[in-house]
Amino acid sequence: MNILITGGAGFIGSHLCDALLQQPEYRITVLDNLSLGRLDNIEHLIGTEPRFKFEEVDILDTPALERVFAEGRFDMVFHLAANSDIAISHTKPEVDLESTFRTTFQVLNMMRIHGVKRLAFASTSAIYGNPQNQKLTESFGPLLPVSHYGAGKLASEAFISSFVENYGIQAWIVRFPNVVGERATHGAIFDFIRKAQSESADLEVLGDGNQNKPYVYVKDLVQAVLFVWNNTSASINLFNLGVDSRTRVSKMAEIVLEELGSNKEIRYTGGAQGWVGDVPEFEYDLSKIHALGWKASLSSDEAVRKSVQEIIKLQGLVSKK
Amino acid sequence: MNILITGGAGFIGSHLCDALLQQPEYRITVLDNLSLGRLDNIEHLIGTEPRFKFEEVDILDTPALERVFAEGRFDMVFHLAANSDIAISHTKPEVDLESTFRTTFQVLNMMRIHGVKRLAFASTSAIYGNPQNQKLTESFGPLLPVSHYGAGKLASEAFISSFVENYGIQAWIVRFPNVVGERATHGAIFDFIRKAQSESADLEVLGDGNQNKPYVYVKDLVQAVLFVWNNTSASINLFNLGVDSRTRVSKMAEIVLEELGSNKEIRYTGGAQGWVGDVPEFEYDLSKIHALGWKASLSSDEAVRKSVQEIIKLQGLVSKK
The missing domain is CATH 3.40.50.720 (NAD(P)-binding Rossmann-like Domain)
Known part of the structure; x- marks a missing residue:
């Protein structure tokens, strides 16, 4: 084929x-x-x-x-x-x-x-x-x-x-x-890792940190x-398609700092929406794909943590090249 | 404004x-x-x-x-x-x-x-x-x-x-x-009037005539x-927006022949759909506009008949120009 x-x-x-x-x-x-x-x-x-x-x-x-x-x-x-x-x-x-x-x-x-x-x-x-x-x-x-x-x-x-x-x-x-996951080029996790590794004293998060979505x-x-x-x-x-759990943006920022061993403070810019067009609270129904017989192997928090780990690991490989 | x-x-x-x-x-x-x-x-x-x-x-x-x-x-x-x-x-x-x-x-x-x-x-x-x-x-x-x-x-x-x-x-x-209504340039009523006025012996209707829609x-x-x-x-x-009654295509053809005083036969090409992309049976819910306080003044059949009359009248005016 x-x-x-x-x-x-x-x-x-x-x-x-x-x-x-x-x-x-x-x-x-x-x-x-x-x-x-x-x-x-x-x-x-x-x-x-x-x-x-x-x-x-x-x-x-x-x-x-x-x-x-x-x-x-x-x-x-x-x-x-x-x-x-x-x-x-x-x-x-x-x-x-x-x-x-x-x-x-x-x-x-x-x-x-x-x-x-x-x-x-x-x-x-x-x-x-x-x-x-x-x-x-x-x-x-x-x-x-x-x-x-x-x-x-x-x-x-x-x-x-x-x-x-x-x-x-x-x-x-x-x-x-x-x-x-690995190979991501943008999005909140990627931004947070970049910001956590930058010279700024704190980790800036757009919005109030309460945005809650499935990853x-x-x-x-x-x-x-x-x-x-x-x-x-x-x-x-x-x-x-998706996963039937969610991760708050504040939790995601904490996972990033944990995995990097960073002790930066998290600073929220405030407001429910991170930017115009952002959807702060989101959860959708997965009954149909579940009924067909498929479920995600990783929860949303697990997926976020694994992604952070993989992106950091890949950075290590790239920097050793 | x-x-x-x-x-x-x-x-x-x-x-x-x-x-x-x-x-x-x-x-x-x-x-x-x-x-x-x-x-x-x-x-x-x-x-x-x-x-x-x-x-x-x-x-x-x-x-x-x-x-x-x-x-x-x-x-x-x-x-x-x-x-x-x-x-x-x-x-x-x-x-x-x-x-x-x-x-x-x-x-x-x-x-x-x-x-x-x-x-x-x-x-x-x-x-x-x-x-x-x-x-x-x-x-x-x-x-x-x-x-x-x-x-x-x-x-x-x-x-x-x-x-x-x-x-x-x-x-x-x-x-x-x-x-x-008047000024229509295409669509079934317009086609039927044209066909009824043509030299062909009968009035050809695409589909089986059972298509039923609100006009x-x-x-x-x-x-x-x-x-x-x-x-x-x-x-x-x-x-x-619309009208909460419907008109069958067969009825529309009959109205056209009646209003033209024509005794042509109606000939159906057959099949539920008149053409690819046609929606043969259609009725949608008007509760929301009715609740707002609006209803159509003419039923679907009345709208079809009035349109046929207006189009024929307009033809008369045009031909007298």
């Missing part, structure tokens, strides 16, 4: 490569423009794994994308490429229009033209917006995203749905919460994506 | 102009590229109504749009411009990407840049897709549109939501069902839009 992974040099995409290559029948092509993805994440595969191919291509470059699809004869696409920095687009909404949404339309249209019939899509809990005290199942509505990132992902889901109906494509739409370990998440793909067969298979 | 109406030379947009101009405090600018809209619809206003201005501009022409916003100092935007031919984009999905969705993003972005804080958006029942036997309230989910038109409108709603949160815009999102009269719909706008004040005000 020939599989295309867009954003495959990114944080989650590169772990997906590793997991899929465990199966000898899969040949993987990674497409990434390296704007957020990094060669480091896949350098252990390039030139050493014959079933792995890397294409440095921007999805919005239609002729280049056309060539990759013509050569690749793909049976399946995992579309992960997107802007992954939610806060940045407040001042530049075009970022999520282009990188989060229009990339999806480009992939869908190329699948239509080349007759590729299966798509897995990395959606997000951000499409739910910021509803208070509600049970966020897959059938929750109305969907009123507060970030352009969430809007771009919901817009993507919308066109995936119409392409499924119009061209007989089959889709797996999996909504991710916060994801943590899933990246390798758990990738297993969930493959589990859904392998165990469902409707024309559209829509699942919340 | 300075009001911009995009798509204001179109079927629904031109009726909205007429209704808003009833209020002496409103000054209207219509922006339309005349690809679907028609000067005929607003010729009674151009040059005669000093509070009315027409701009032949394509929303995707950013410099031209920029000029209209700079000159207009708008307090309020009614964004109606869109592709309105649902069936056409099966072979050209880019049509709804550009005309239905990206027009919305352009309007939103221009509102952000020019500090325009209020937006009413013409959404659609097509965002609900084709769920069977379910109560389609405004909080129904998941939203899985089957047409690219529905996808483009849902994608628009998504970015409206994120722009509301990010820039303090207030939005009225009103979801329309099938709309009928709201355009002037009722426009009143509903203004009613919602004037009577709600949340940051996002989301309403299904």
Whole structure:
């Protein structure tokens, strides 16, 4: 089976490569423009794994994308490429229009033209917006995203749905919460480690520290994506993925300082939202994926701690190079 | 109050102009590229109504749009411009990407840049897709549109939501069902009148004639839009608009033949769906708009008959010119 992974040099995409290559029948092509993805994440595969191919291509470059699809004869696409920095687009909404949404339309249209019939899509809990005290199942509505990132992902889901109906494509739409683990390039854990290692006297945390969200370990998440793909067969298979525990931002900061052996003070900037578009309290319903037979192996706190450990370990390896 | 109406030379947009101009405090600018809209619809206003201005501009022409916003100092935007031919984009999905969705993003972005804080958006029942036997309230989910038109409108709603949160815009999102009445340029009634007047021996109807949907009269719909706008004040005000009765396609064909005094036979092509992306049975929940205090004045059958009469009358006027 020939599989295309867009954003495959990114944080989650590169772990997906590793997991899929465990199966000898899969040949993987990674497409990434390296704007957020990094060669480091896949350098252990390039030139050493014959079933792995890397294409440095921007999805919005239609002729280049056309060539990759013509050569690749793909049976399946995992579309992960997107802007992954939610806060940045407040001042530049075009970022999520282009990188989060229009990339999806480009992939869908190329699948239509080349007759590729299966798509897995990395959606997000951000499409739910910021509803208070509600049970966020897959059938929750109305969907009123507060970030352009969430809007771009919901817009993507919308066109995936119409392409499924119009061209007989089959889709797996999996909504991710916060994801943590080695190879992460941004996000709260990464910021806290950087700040804890900086020269500033204290560790600054945006907001009041009470933001409380589920953090899933990246390798758990990738297993969930493959589990859904392998165990469902409707024309559209829509699942919340995640972990049924949460970690407060204050706890995360404490774990970072513990693991670094730092005795810095934590200083909160205050306010419920860390930044415009932040969703301070978030928990969504995982009954559907649990009923299908999958659960995360690590709790949210365990995932955060493991991520901190892995990022620190990787820094050690990098600094010894 | 300075009001911009995009798509204001179109079927629904031109009726909205007429209704808003009833209020002496409103000054209207219509922006339309005349690809679907028609000067005929607003010729009674151009040059005669000093509070009315027409701009032949394509929303995707950013410099031209920029000029209209700079000159207009708008307090309020009614964004109606869109592709309105649902069936056409099966072979050209880019049509709804550009005309239905990206027009919305352009309007939103221009509102952000020019500090325009209020937006009413013409959404659609097509965002609900084709769920069977379910109560389609405004909080129904998941939203899985089957047409690219529905996808483009849902994608628009998504970015409206994120722009509301990010820039303090207030939005009225009103979801329309099938709309009928004078100035319609396409749709089943229009097709049936044309076919009934053609030289063919019978009246061909796509599908089995059992498609059953609510048809709201355009002037009722426009009143509903203004009613919602004037009577709600949340940051996002989301309403299904319509009529709580339905008309079968077979009945619509009979009404057309009756009103034309034609004795043609009706011939059905068969199949539940008239075309790919068609939603054969559709009824949505209007509790929310009814609770707000609005109901349509004409039933679906009455709206269909009135539309047929008005279109035939207009043909008579045109042919006498």
